[in-house]
Amino acid sequence: MNYPDIAILNQRFGTPGRIAFRAGEAGLPIAALVNKAGSCEVSLYGGHVLGYRPTGHGPVLFLSKHSLFEPGKPIRGGVPICWPWFGPHPDDKAQPVHGFARLNQWELRATEYTSETTELRLALTDSELTRRVWPYAFELTLRVWLDDKLNLELTTENRDARPFTFTQGFHPYFLVRDIAAVAVHGLANAPFVNRLTGEHGRQEGALVIGAETDRLYTPPEPRCALLDAGLKRTLALAFSGTDKMVVWNPWIEKARAMKDFGDDEYTRMLCLEPANAGEAAVTLAPGQRHALTLSVQATLA
Ligand code: TA6
Numbered sequence: 466m467n468y469p470d471i472a473i474l475n476q477r478f479g480t481p482g483r484i485a486f487r488a489g490e491a492g493l494p495i496a497a498l499v500n501k502a503g504s505c506e507v508s509l510y511g512g513h514v515l516g517y518r519p520t521g522h523g524p525v526l527f528l529s530k531h532s533l534f535e536p537g538k539p540i541r542g543g544v545p546i547c548w549p550w551f552g553p554h555p556d557d558k559a560q561p562v563h564g565f566a567r568l569n570q571w572e573l574r575a576t577e578y579t580s581e582t583t584e585l586r587l588a589l590t591d592s593e594l595t596r597r598v599w600p601y602a603f604e605l606t607l608r609v610w611l612d613d614k615l616n617l618e619l620t621t622e623n624r625d626a627r628p629f630t631f632t633q634g635f636h637p638y639f640l641v642r643d644i645a646a647v648a649v650h651g652l653a654n655a656p657f658v659n660r661l662t663g664e665h666g667r668q669e670g671a672l673v674i675g676a677e678t679d680r681l682y683t684p685p686e687p688r689c690a691l692l693d694a695g696l697k698r699t700l701a702l703a704f705s706g707t708d709k710m711v712v713w714n715p716w717i718e719k720a721r722a723m724k725d726f727g728d729d730e731y732t733r734m735l736c737l738e739p740a741n742a743g744e745a746a747v748t749l750a751p752g753q754r755h756a757l758t759l760s761v762q763a764t765l766a
Contacts, residue, residue, distance in 0.1 A: 468488070468492055468493065468494050468509075468510075468570070469494055469509070469573070471486050471487060471488050471494060474486040474494060474496075474573065478496075478573060478575070478576045479576075480576070480578060482499065483498070483499055483500070483578045483583050484496065484497070484498055484499075484576045484578065484583060484585070485497045489506075489508060489515075489534065490534035491534040491535060493508050493509070493510045493534050494508070494509045494510070495507065495508050495509070495515065496509065496573070496576070496585050498583040498584075498585055498609070498610075498611055499583060499611075500578070500581065500582060500583040500611045500612070501520065501581075502519060502520055502611060502612060502613040502614075503517065503518055503519040503520050503522075503611055503613075503615070504517075504518050504611070505517040505518070505609065505611055505615055507585055507587075507609050508534075508540065508543075509570060509571050509572075509573060509587065510534075510536070510540075510569075510570050510571070511539070511540055511545065511546065511566070511567040511568065511569070511571070512546050512566065512567070512571040512587045512589065512605075512607045513540050513543050513544065513545060513546065513567060514526065514543050514544040514609060514615070514617065514637075515528060515540070515542070515543040516528065516543065517615045517761065519613075519615075519762075519763045522698065522763045523640075523696065523698075524640050525615070525639065525640060525700060525761060525763055526542065526543050526544065526637065526638060526639065526640055527542045527543075527638040527639060527640040527641075527730075527733055527734035528540075528541070528542035528543055528638070529541040529542050529725060529726045529727060529730055530727055530730070531724070531725050531726055531727055531730075532725050532726075533725050536568075536570075537568055538568070538725075539561070539563070539567050539568065539725075540567070541638075541723070541725040541726055542638045542734070543637075543638060544617065544635055544636065544637040544638075544759075545563065545567045545635075545636040546566045546567050546607065546619060546633075546635065546636075547563035547564055547566070547567070547632075547633055547634040547635075547636050547738075547740065548563075548564045548565075548566040548567075548605060548619070548621070548631065548633040548634075549564050549565075549566070549599050549603075549621075549629075549631035549632070549633065550563070550564045550631065550632050550633075551563060551564070551632040551633055551634045551711075551740050551741065551742040552632075552660075552742065560598060563634075563636065564633075565595060565598060565599070566589055566605060569589055569595075571587040571588060571589045571607065572587065572588045572589070572590075573585075573586075573587060574586040574587060574588045574606070581612055582610050582611060582612045583610065583611045584608060584609070584610035584611075585608070585609045585610070586606060586607070586608050586609075587606070587607045587609075588604060588605065588606045588607070589604075589605040589607075590602075590603065590604045590605070590624075591603050591604075591624070601623070601625040601627070601629045602623075602624040602625040602626075603621060603622060603623060603624055603625065603629070604621075604622045604624055605619065605620070605621055605622075606619075606620045606622075607619050607620075608620075613762065614760045614761055614762040615760065615761045615762075616758070616759070616760045617635060617758065617759045617760075618756055618757070618758045619633065619635070619756065619757045619758075620754055620755070620756045621633070621747070621749065621754065621755050621756075622749075622752075622753075622754045623749035623750065623751050623752060623753050623754075624751075624752075625751055626751055627751065628748055628749060628750050628751065629748070629749060630746050630747065630748040630749075631741070631746065631747055631749075632740070632741050632742050632743075632745075632746045632747070633740065633741050633747070633757060634707075634711065634738045634739060634740025634741065634742060634757075635704075635738060635739050635740070635757065635759045636711075636736060636738045636740075637736060637737060637738065637759070637761070638734045638735075638736050639691055639700060639734065639735050639736070639737060640696075640733060640734060641691075641693050641695065641696065641732075641733060641734060641735055642693055642694075642695020642696045642733075643695045643732055643733075644674050644714060644731065644732045644733070644734070644735060645674075645675070645732070646693070646694040646695045647673070647674065647691060647692060647693045647694070647695075647735060648671040648672065648673050648691075648692045649671060649672040649673075649689055649690070649691055649692075649712065649735075649737065650671050650689060650690045650692060651684055651685075651686060651688055651689035651690055652668045652671070652672050652682055652684055652689060652712075653668060653669070653670050653671065653685075654667060654668060654669075654685065655667070655668045655682045655683055655684045655685055656668075656682070656683050657680040657681060657682040657683070658680065658681045658743065659679070659680055660679040660680060660681055660711070661677065661679050666680075668682065671692075672712065674714050674735060676716055677714065677715060677716035677717075677718065677719055678712055678713060678714045678716070679711070679712075679713050680711065680712050680713075681709055681710075681711050681740075681742055681743055682709065682710050682711070682712060683708055683709055684708070684710055687703065687704050687705055687707075687708060687739075688701070688702060688703040688704070689702050689710065689737060690702070691735065691737060692766055693766065694766070696766075697765060697766045698763055698764070698765060698766050699763070699764050699765075699766045700761055700762070700763055701761070701762045701763075701764065702737055702739075702759065702760070702761055703759075703760045704739035704757070704758060704759045704760075705756070705757070705758045706739070706741065706755060706756050706757035706758055707739055707740060707741045707745050707757060708745065709739070709740050709741065709742055709743065709745045710737060710738060710739050710740065711736070711737075711738040711740050711742060712735070712736065712737055712738070713735075713736040713738065714731055714734070714735050714736070715731050716731050717731065719731075739757060739758075739759050741755075741757065
């Protein structure tokens, strides 16, 4: 894959002390954003937030030590963009899980900063390759910006002459000290579907993780909090554009089965994924847009 020239990216879009580009693993172009409240790194491959570190805190996102950084392979950790389908392809199992957006090089559209914020805007548009798999004209834009939070906004525009329906999600891997010492608040009494069995349930109190967990929740409010006793940290999530959130931890067997994930890494991560999945699929008429947003704020517990 031909990556853009890092020197040109810095010349055109960089700002010393705020926005810089570098060649990461396998030469992937990475944008580093900084403001007084923190820093984050974004790979142009996949439109993929790799890391986020608020000032005064440790890393918020998990990145597997075994992740691949190869064209056509997903990065394991950070915030994968799942689009235009969430989970397995509805009809063709030969297609990659979670769509092709995270497997493509995104175009850098703009960077900007103020005294409070630093922002990056990326875009992915249809191509001959994408149309072979998903026969529609589209533009996907991703805004990543830092204020006192990490903020993401994924906007889908239907540029086709026909309506299209898609599913999508942010798939953030949050770093935890010990999966046995975390709890997710804000899901009490929320209905969920167990994606492993298809069974329906209702959350009683805070969610704690003690086995493989893959659930599609309908939280009462589009927000939740991850309390991490080990890190003495709370991550407050707020989202919009869907009323669904997937909670995932692969646990022991699935962790062992994933080549790009350490056998014991399940103890250090939890995915809380705002997603237009299942019945929350989105249908856009030609010219219509839809935005999915997520913000993450770290505070001392
Ligand atoms: O979001 C949960 C999930 O769909 C799980 O079922 C599992 O497949 C996970 O995503 C990992 O997906 P990935 O394609 O990143 O391996």
